[in-house]
Amino acid sequence: MNTRPDPVTPLTMRDVAERLGVSTMTVSRALRGQRGIGEATRQRVLAEVAALGYRPNKLARGLRTGGPSELIGLVVTNLANPFYSQLAVGVEEVCVRYGARVMLGSTSEDPDVERDVVTDLLERGVDGLVVVPASHDHSHLGAERLRDTPVVLAASPPMDIDVDCVLVDDFGGTRAACRRLIERGHRRIGFLGLPPSLWTGSERFRGYALALEEAGIAVDERYVSRHRGDSTLAREAARAMLALPDHPTALLTANNRNTVGALLALRDRPDDGEPVALAGFDDIELADMLHLPLTVVSYDAAEVGRAAASLLFERQRSTAPLHPRRVTIATTLIDHPVPR
């Protein structure tokens, strides 16, 4: 009598009900703490449930109630990038607070994959999506494809669709960093950046350009390099810039990889010249251990995720249609000193 039912067939509510000689509805009520059931019966049911190790099937529940699946889809380009894993941490944190879980999808920066992933997540009944778009084409996130699943874009504003988004203050952060360099007396500031087709690339360049303009400095094209690529490319660009007779006295880098490239180029440089200052977007681990001072634009990537998830749940809860909203996450300027 102590043997369990066939293990390949998972335990169902009816199994529990039949053992007790009650209806499945009674078990359901007992489990969900609903009223309409006697206390004694409830205890009997809960005891049997515990004894059998029965667990309700949340999928079936959601099917009937038509209620939320308490599932959020998170679509990122590449989880290995610390920015996205931090973002995931933030999304997860808020989801758990609302009793939801995160379903993951990586796109490897491929728009076609992104489309498939989004479709799959929708078919799996997610209540909402947080998407870091792989490209500027957001047509697969339009209303007709999503029905009424809310979406929040992260790190990129929506194009031709009406959805919420969470952005980083790319413009303000870069402007502040550039100002800091200007305050320190630099007039010839080189910029190592991203292609203008990227929102991020365009905004960060704008911050750089405005800070210069505000200081009455003209943008010198010889001091500007905007490329898509890794730190090797950035290193070459920095090296070329520093080889100019009137080379920049400071470099401003638009992201992590450019910063690393610049660091390498600076280190390659003979020590006899004036030191070249460096500031960059994105904080760098162990920046404190480098033997040159580094100013970085830092921000809380997890906060981007938290904000995105919060927008999602707010929209889910509100009955009235909300206008598309845009949240911008602030940046901080950090001066990493040289140790000792």
Next chain:
Amino acid sequence: MNTRPDPVTPLTMRDVAERLGVSTMTVSRALRGQRGIGEATRQRVLAEVAALGYRPNKLARGLRTGGPSELIGLVVTNLANPFYSQLAVGVEEVCVRYGARVMLGSTSEDPDVERDVVTDLLERGVDGLVVVPASHDHSHLGAERLRDTPVVLAASPPMDIDVDCVLVDDFGGTRAACRRLIERGHRRIGFLGLPPSLWTGSERFRGYALALEEAGIAVDERYVSRHRGDSTLAREAARAMLALPDHPTALLTANNRNTVGALLALRDRPDDGEPVALAGFDDIELADMLHLPLTVVSYDAAEVGRAAASLLFERQRSTAPLHPRRVTIATTLIDHPVPR
């Protein structure tokens, strides 16, 4: 006639069927490319499906077929840690290959949270679980709680339960690093490690101890510090060790944070003495940019995830009960030179 049905009620297969005046079964067959339907009808159905933007509900499908949910639960302590985000990347990669998705759960290293997360994931019908355990208590992963959902532990061997696991070669990696130091003539090697209660802590110390023994060197307790904590603690420990009159000529660190602590302690040290060599478990970003040579034990964290997911799917596919298996991921020794 072109208006869609009530948008709050998602499109169902019946909606499509009714519009065409066919049965849901016909739609189902058309969508799944089953036989038993005329080519003309199929085209008509597919056209309508496309026009309406109908998407089948995978949950409902799974409910009826009783087949796999094509969902894997991934339970980690903290996604912000690069090791775990890399692991997630690996798990995701393999899952996608098998047409499955990953559902995420973070435990914040809290065993109680871990238990709840596991329960929740099981209720959501995952086909399998990859778990990085938060503690040595694995009782909530035992057969009676899981029924027949396969589990793979990552980075920690199972305790009192029979499940598969994927480990990193903690022992071999540390031993190799220690040997490298010995080869370079070091005899007094300090060890900054983790508490012995952790599998990882114990294994890495064992590697250190054996390498010494093989070289005929006795372990000197004054050169060993095993603590749970951050890099600050490690820094203090390293500083104390280096302050000894016959201080170690090399340090071996058991993980990332200890390595950072050691780096800080080494930098605080006056430059006049002999340089102290450093080797550590876990690779460090920008290690090439530090101005001291660093040897690290590197391994592919994504591979741990890939291996774990593969074990899961293999077990899922095999009908015969498999014995618990154990996979160990190899490590590599990398010498990071000082730049230039």
Next chain:
DNA sequence: CGCCTGTACGTTACCGATAACTTACCAGCT
């Protein structure tokens, strides 16, 4: 005693899809 109210359950239908079975229809053959 009849009537009403409230509680504690059981019954039924249904959520969205599919497996298994059944029916309708047509061509080809004797």
Next chain:
DNA sequence: AGCTGGTAAGTTATCGGTAACGTACAGGCG
């Protein structure tokens, strides 16, 4: 015409759970 066989559809039951409704019985009250 009558039979057979094959294909293209429709019908029904079902997955595991829940909402809505029905029912039985207790107690209160005039």
